[in-house]
Amino acid sequence: xxxxxxxxxxxxxxxxxxxxxxxxxxxxxxxxxxxxxxxxxxxxxxxxxxxxxxxxxxxxxxxxxxxxxxxxxxxxxxxxxxxxxxxxxxxxxxxxxxxxxxxxxxxxxxxxxxxxxxxxxxxxxxxxxxxxxxxxxxxxxxxxxxxxxxxxxxxxxxxxxxxxxxxxxxxxxxxxxxxxxxxxxxxxxxxxxxxxxxxxxxxxxxxxxxxxxxxxxxxxxxxxxxxxxxxxxxxxxxxxxxxxxxxxxxxxxxxxxxxxxxxxxxxxxxxxxxxxxxxxxxxxxxxxxxxxxxxxxxxxxxxxxxxxxxxxxxxxxxxxxxxxxxxxxxxxxxxxxxxxxxxxxxxxxxxxx
Amino acid sequence: xxxxxxxxxxxxxxxxxxxxxxxxxxxxxxxxxxxxxxxxxxxxxxxxxxxxxxxxxxxxxxxxxxxxxxxxxxxxxxxxxxxxxxxxxxxxxxxxxxxxxxxxxxxxxxxxxxxxxxxxxxxxxxxxxxxxxxxxxxxxxxxxxxxxxxxxxxxxxxxxxxxxxxxxxxxxxxxxxxxxxxxxxxxxxxxxxxxxxxxxxxxxxxxxxxxxxxxxxxxxxxxxxxxxxxxxxxxxxxxxxxxxxxxxxxxxxxxxxxxxxxxxxxxxxxxxxxxxxxxxxxxxxxxxxxxxxxxxxxxxxxxxxxxxxxxxxxxxxxxxxxxxxxxxxxxxxxxxxxxxxxxxxxxxxxxxx
Numbered sequence: 001x002x003x004x005x006x007x008x009x010x011x012x013x014x015x016x017x018x019x020x021x022x023x024x025x026x027x028x029x030x031x032x033x034x035x036x037x038x039x040x041x042x043x044x045x046x047x048x049x050x051x052x053x054x055x056x057x058x059x060x061x062x063x064x065x066x067x068x069x070x071x072x073x074x075x076x077x078x079x080x081x082x083x084x085x086x087x088x089x090x091x092x093x094x095x096x097x098x099x100x101x102x103x104x105x106x107x108x109x110x111x112x113x114x115x116x117x118x119x120x121x122x123x124x125x126x127x128x129x130x131x132x133x134x135x136x137x138x139x140x141x142x143x144x145x146x147x148x149x150x151x152x153x154x155x156x157x158x159x160x161x162x163x164x165x166x167x168x169x170x171x172x173x174x175x176x177x178x179x180x181x182x183x184x185x186x187x188x189x190x191x192x193x194x195x196x197x198x199x200x201x202x203x204x205x206x207x208x209x210x211x212x213x214x215x216x217x218x219x220x221x222x223x224x225x226x227x228x229x230x231x232x233x234x235x236x237x238x239x240x241x242x243x244x245x246x247x248x249x250x251x252x253x254x255x256x257x258x259x260x261x262x263x264x265x266x267x268x269x270x271x272x273x274x275x276x277x278x279x280x281x282x283x284x285x286x287x288x289x290x291x292x293x294x295x296x297x298x299x300x301x302x303x304x305x306x307x308x309x310x311x312x313x314x315x316x317x318x319x320x321x322x323x324x325x326x327x328x329x330x331x332x333x334x335x336x337x338x339x340x341x342x343x344x345x346x347x348x349x350x351x352x353x
Numbered sequence: 354x355x356x357x358x359x360x361x362x363x364x365x366x367x368x369x370x371x372x373x374x375x376x377x378x379x380x381x382x383x384x385x386x387x388x389x390x391x392x393x394x395x396x397x398x399x400x401x402x403x404x405x406x407x408x409x410x411x412x413x414x415x416x417x418x419x420x421x422x423x424x425x426x427x428x429x430x431x432x433x434x435x436x437x438x439x440x441x442x443x444x445x446x447x448x449x450x451x452x453x454x455x456x457x458x459x460x461x462x463x464x465x466x467x468x469x470x471x472x473x474x475x476x477x478x479x480x481x482x483x484x485x486x487x488x489x490x491x492x493x494x495x496x497x498x499x500x501x502x503x504x505x506x507x508x509x510x511x512x513x514x515x516x517x518x519x520x521x522x523x524x525x526x527x528x529x530x531x532x533x534x535x536x537x538x539x540x541x542x543x544x545x546x547x548x549x550x551x552x553x554x555x556x557x558x559x560x561x562x563x564x565x566x567x568x569x570x571x572x573x574x575x576x577x578x579x580x581x582x583x584x585x586x587x588x589x590x591x592x593x594x595x596x597x598x599x600x601x602x603x604x605x606x607x608x609x610x611x612x613x614x615x616x617x618x619x620x621x622x623x624x625x626x627x628x629x630x631x632x633x634x635x636x637x638x639x640x641x642x643x644x645x646x647x648x649x650x651x652x653x654x655x656x657x658x659x660x661x662x663x664x665x666x667x668x669x670x671x672x673x674x675x676x677x678x679x680x681x682x683x684x685x686x687x688x689x690x691x692x693x694x695x696x697x698x699x700x701x702x703x704x705x706x
Contacts, residue, residue, distance in 0.1 A: 022470040027500030040476060041462075041496055044483045049459075049494040057494035059459050061518055064417045070461035070514055071497045076505075106402075106412050108423035109394075110512045112465070117375040123393060130397045141402040141410035143394055144424045144512075147380030148704060152429075154505040159463045159497075161423055161514030165414055351501060 023346075029239025029285075030344035034248075053252065054174055055096040055235060058166065067102030067164035069093060074157050076351040078125070080199045082191075082210030085158055086128035088287060088353060093160040094136050094215040095236040099290065100172045101224045102164030104136060104217050109143040110159040115150040125156065136215035138162070170229040177232055177253035181321040182299040184292045186219060186306055187212070187314040188265040189242050193284035193352050194273045203276065207269040212288030219311045223292055226305035230295035237291055238353055240344050243282040245291050246329045247343040254326040259319030259341070261333045282331075283344050285352045293321065376699075382592025382638075383697035387601075406605065407527055408449040408588060411519065420455030420517035422446060427510050429704040431478070433552045435544075435563030438511055439481035441640060441706060446513040447489050447568040448589040452643065453525045454577045455517030457489060457570050462496040463512040468503045478509065489568035491515070523582040530585055530606035534674040535652040537645045539572060539659055540565070540667040541618040542595050546637035546705050547626045556629065560622040565641030572664045576645055579658035583648035590644055591706055593697050596635040598644055599682045600696040607679040612672030612694070614686045636697050638705045646674065 025032040034053075042051055049057035056069035071093050078085040090107065097104045109129065113122065133140050195211040198204070216236060223231055233253075237245035242264070250257045266274075266281045274281050288311065294302045299317060306312030319331075329341040378385040387406075395404055402410035409422035424446050431438040443460065450457045462482065466475065486493050548564040551557070569589060576584055586606075590598035595617070603610045619627075619634045627634050641664065647655045652670060659665030672684075682694040 020472050022466050022468060022472060022475065022500055024468050024500050024502065027466065027498050033498060036498065037496075040479055041498075044479050045462075045486070045493040045496075047492045047494060049492070050496070057459070057461075059494055059516070061419070061458055061516070062417050064415050066414070066516070068459065068461060068516060069495050070463045070512065072463040072465050072499045072512060074465060074499045074501050074505075105414055106410070106421065108410075108421060108514045109398075110423045110425040110463075110514070112425050112427060112510055113375050113380065115375060115377050119373050119375060122375065126393055126397050133398070139400045139402070140398040141400060141412055142422050143390075143398075143403070145380050145386060145389065145394075146425045146427045146510075146704075147375055147377050148427050148507065149377065151504075152427075152507040152704075153510070154501065157465055157499075157506070157510065159423065159425060159512035159514075161461045161463070161512075163412070163414070163419070163421060163516065351499075351505075 024350045025346035028346060029244050030346060032346060052173060052175060056100055058100065065166040067097050067100055067166055069096040070159065070161035071096060072157060072159040073353055074351050075196060075353050076154065077199050078155055080211055081195045081208055083213040084125055084128050085156060086125035087132035088213050089158040089160045090129050090132035091213050091215045092287060092353060093162045094138060094217055097162045097164035098217040098220045099234045099236060100166065101168055101170060101220060102166045104138045104162060104164045106139050106141045107133065107160050107162040109140050112146045112148060112153055112157040114153045114155050115147055117155055132215065136217055168224065172231055172234060174233050174235065174249050174252040177249055177255050177293050177321050179255055179321050179323040180296050181232055181293045182296050182317050183257065183259060183319040184294060184303060184315055185318050186290045186312045188267050189286055189289060190266060190270050190274065190281035190284035192287040193349055194270050196352055197277060197349055198273060205269050205273060209269050209273060212286060214288035214311060216288065216290050216311060219306065219309050222305045222309045223302055226301045227294055227298045230298040231292055232295065233293040234290050236286065237289060238285050238287060241283040241285055243341050244344055246341065249293065250329050251327045256322045256325040257319060257329045258322060259331045261331050263316055263318045265314050265316060282341060287353065377703045378699035381699060382597050383699060385699060405526060405528060409453055411453065418519040420450050420453055420519055422449040423512065423514035424449060425510060425512040426706055427704050428549060428706050429507065430552050431508055433564055434548045434561055436566040437478055437481050438509060439478035440485035441566050442511040442513045443482050443485035444566050444568045445640060445706060446515045447491060447570055450515045450517035451570040451573045452587045452589060453519065454521055454523060454573060455519045457491045457515060457517045459492050459494045460486065460513050460515040462493050465499045465501060465506055465510040467506045467508050468500055470508055485568065489570055521577065525584055525587060527586050527588065527602050527605040530602055530608050530646050530674050532608055532674050532676040533649050534585055534646045535649055535670050536610065536612060536672040537647060537656060537668055538671050539643045539665045541620050542639055542642060543619060543623050543627065543634035543637035545640040546702055547623050549705055550630060550702055551626060558622050558626060562622050562626060565639060567641035567664060569641065569643050569664060572659065572662050575658045575662045576655055579654045580647055580651045583651040584645055586646040587643050589639065590642060591638050591640060594636040594638055596694050597697055599694065602646065603682050604680045609675045609678040610672060610682045611675060612684045614684050616669055616671045618667050618669060635694060640706065
């Protein structure tokens with residue numbers, strides 16, 4: 001890889017991309033973002049925790065194993081059906097903390113607010129953060145507030161970072177998928193992205209589409225309890241959707257992933273909205289779903305545990321891992337064809353989270 | 354206090370301030386910011402770690418005591434004499450982590466980038482972050498990148514959060530000042546704020562004024578080694594400057610603080626720039642200085658330890674703690690008068706860090 005390029009050189013192995021300026025796609029969860037992260041951040045900051053490119057770092061402090069993560073939220077609009085930037089910022093970081101089986105412990109909150117932002121809206125967002133944190137049993141222990149001049153930011157951006165405690169010895173990581181494993185999704189896909197997008201575009205539907213934003217830590221607990229070390233990887237498919245998560249998994253573990261289109265749960269209203277908006281639900285962000293990759297012999301018990309949890313009632317097996325085409329995700333379509341599910345390149349939906 | 358207003362009510366004890374929209378002053382490190390934090394954040398998130406209102410939270414995970422903090426950086430301009438938003442973001446959070454005597458361990462970095470931001474500038478900033486982290490012996494283990502449309506942010510904002518390990522049993526906190534203690538500053542004040550402000554205003558001086566941005570963790574180590582539990586509080590006086598830090602100390606510990614103007618070190622060029630810009634150096638941000646409040650009997654040995662460290666060569670005693678006027682900071686002026694050093698109310702310098 002780039003290991004021969006020593007960070008000590010202090011000049012980056014450019015070109016990072018073909019562009020000389022940041023594009024929206026560099027933040028979109030797809031190929032261009034991964035390229036930027038690998039070629040610049042992972043190269044420069046060079047350490048094993050970051051290089052794994054999981055959504056959280058595992059750090060050992062003393063005799064304690066911690067899960068540490070950060071996420072900035074820039075969603076537009078800040079209030080959307082089913083949630084707002086406040087609960088999204090809490091739930092999103094809790095989900096990143098716990099996808100390796102860690103128990104979320106505490107959060108930080110860093111707010112960047114545009115001058116002139118209504119105090120009533122700030123109150124609403126802060127109380128929404130509080131409710132989300134309480135519900136997940138996590139405290140917000142430290143924070144920071146910056147205000148920038150009007151026009152220098154769009155309303156409010158929220159960064160949350162968080163610490164979780166890893167109390168097991170399983171290796172739950174995107175690098176740990178094994179041929180024969182089964183891929184489970186915890187419920188319907190694309191709800192969050194479509195809820196935000198509909199609000200932004202002023203679309204309304206007979207059946208309102210709500211964001212699925214929620215903290216998944218108790219569902220994760222149930223999965224780890226049922227599977228122990230036989231759950232090999234978990235991730236919440238946010239930016240870039242299910243397609244990006246599966247591609248990251250396939251590459252990190254150098255395995256092939258085969259899924260079946262007819263098994264992937266999508267709400268009819270979301271399917272309809274995707275058609276109107278010209279979006280593929282596989283690439284649309286979720287904020288309350290997880291993909292779990294589990295050893296075959298534990299698939300049934302994990303599925304049962306998930307279906308018995310309120311956040312996993314619609315959990316289904318959608319595919320499996322093989323060794324045929326390492327790094328590739330392929331899908332059997334509804335009509336029986338086979339197609340490659342590629343990593344998204346660019347930007348379907350800017351500012352979705 | 355507001356303890357009777359239960360968070361469960363989920364409506365805030367408004368009015369938070371006399372304003373119904375966020376002002377620049379709400380992020381300025383002064384009275385208005387403190388009011389917003391106390392009446393909204395501390396009230397809503399209600400927990401002992403946050404309520405202390407130190408720059409870092411102490412959290413106990415298992416048998417480990419950790420220092421956890423977050424800070425967002427929105428400085429304008431992003432490149433300034435002596436540093437840039439990258440090393441500022443690393444040093445600033447390292448300093449917040451270690452002011453309770455913790456050993457900084459790892460950092461997260463969350464970047465919000467405006468579409469169109471030059472990749473060359475991003476590379477420069479990331480490498481500056483790397484150098485600062487390496488110098489302080491801290492790794493950046495996890496990160497997040499968001500891109501917003503052109504005009505929705507001003508170039509780049511960086512959030513860093515970080516974890517430190519507390520390996521001592523001393524209570525080093527703004528709540529721990531005691532009458533008789535001595536106040537020490539580690540060097541000249543107002544360098545950072547004036548460096549940024551001069552760059553912004555296009556001022557140039559015969560002697561260039563450089564930001565003092567630097568990680569203070571090794572200086573903190575030297576102080577704790579010299580004083581043990583006799584160092585009662587430390588803080589890096591950033592937004593709001595020395596005046597804000599001393600006022601926060603006086604209020605948190607309900608003690609009086611007396612300082613002497615003629616003892617406070619200010620570079621002549623900085624004094625000159627302050628006169629031109631109409632600023633009081635006591636209220637201008639520092640990014641590489643700390644205030645230590647130390648038991649009298651240890652003042653000499655702490656001072657010696659600081660002066661023997663490259664980041665504390667200009668360390669001096671500037672005042673002492675008494676019980677005369679709890680919560681108040683007063684200063685004997687150069688001409689022998691006495692004046693109150695009040696908490697800054699509003700905004701001297703927006704986007705200084």
